[in-house]
Amino acid sequence: EPEVTQTPSHQVTQMGQEVILRCVPISNHLYFYWYRQILGQKVEFLVSFYNNEISEKSEIFDDQFSVERPDGSNFTLKIRSTKLEDSAMYFCASSALQRGLGETQYFGPGTRLLVL
Amino acid sequence: KQEVTQIPAALSVPEGENLVLNCSFTDSAIYNLQWFRQDPGKGLTSLLLIQSSQREQTSGRLNASLDKSSGRSTLYIAASQPGDSATYLCAVYMGDMRFGAGTRLTVKP
Numbered sequence: 001e002p003e004v005t006q007t008p009s010h011q012v013t014q015m016g017q018e019v020i021l022r023c024v025p026i027s028n029h030l031y032f033y034w035y036r037q038i039l040g041q042k043v044e045f046l047v048s049f050y051n052n053e054i055s056e057k058s059e060i061f062d063d064q065f066s067v068e069r070p071d072g073s074n075f076t077l078k079i080r081s082t083k084l085e086d087s088a089m090y091f092c093a094s095s096a097l098q099r100g101l102g103e104t105q106y107f108g109p110g111t112r113l114l115v116l
Numbered sequence: 117k118q119e120v121t122q123i124p125a126a127l128s129v130p131e132g133e134n135l136v137l138n139c140s141f142t143d144s145a146i147y148n149l150q151w152f153r154q155d156p157g158k159g160l161t162s163l164l165l166i167q168s169s170q171r172e173q174t175s176g177r178l179n180a181s182l183d184k185s186s187g188r189s190t191l192y193i194a195a196s197q198p199g200d201s202a203t204y205l206c207a208v209y210m211g212d213m214r215f216g217a218g219t220r221l222t223v224k225p
Binding site: 002 | 207
């Protein structure tokens with residue numbers, strides 16, 4: 001069964017460093033998402049991406065975040081200058097459809113980011 | 117602002133019991149509602165998706181209902197098993213996805 005994959009599974013970085021989290025969505029999906037879950041808190045939406053541009057973003061997704069689909073398979077989240085409060089589990093998701101068309105979002109296993 | 121609440125926060129039941137998890141949301145203008153399962157330290161597994169025009173969805177021992185006008189959804193699990201132990205999340209989609217905090221379910225053998 002097709003699945004969303006994410007690398008790395010864990011990443012430790014120093015405050016102020018740039019990190020890139022990578023995701024390979026399900027191959028025939030067209031919509032891609034990033035979420036985060038700070039330990040013990042709710043899953044929070046960050047951004048959705050379609051047709052090589054951001055379609056929605058939350059107030060969390062500020063200028064230090066960016067997303068990119070550098071080739072036909074990968075979808076990346078870059079954090080330019082990490083802060084302690086960026087420590088969280090980051091989930092990538094993909095869906096074939098969006099916006100009320102009722103398509104399920106499929107989640108990857110997550111990347112646990114720890115900023116020291 | 118959409119708020120999603122799940123009750124109870126934790127639930128422990130003996131194996132074989134039928135149980136109901138509750139989800140409520142404050143803004144009824146949703147496109148759909150999705151129930152997920154999350155195992156400790158793992159990703160989210162989609163269980164059921166209910167479109168805003170639907171009243172319920174079923175998959176195996178799981179049945180989810182949606183009452184959009186009252187802002188409520190329930191997830192019914194029949195004949196619970198120890199393997200059902202996990203955190204169950206509901207999420208509503210309205211341009212972005214808003215999650216509840218989850219119900220942590222423990223099914224004792």
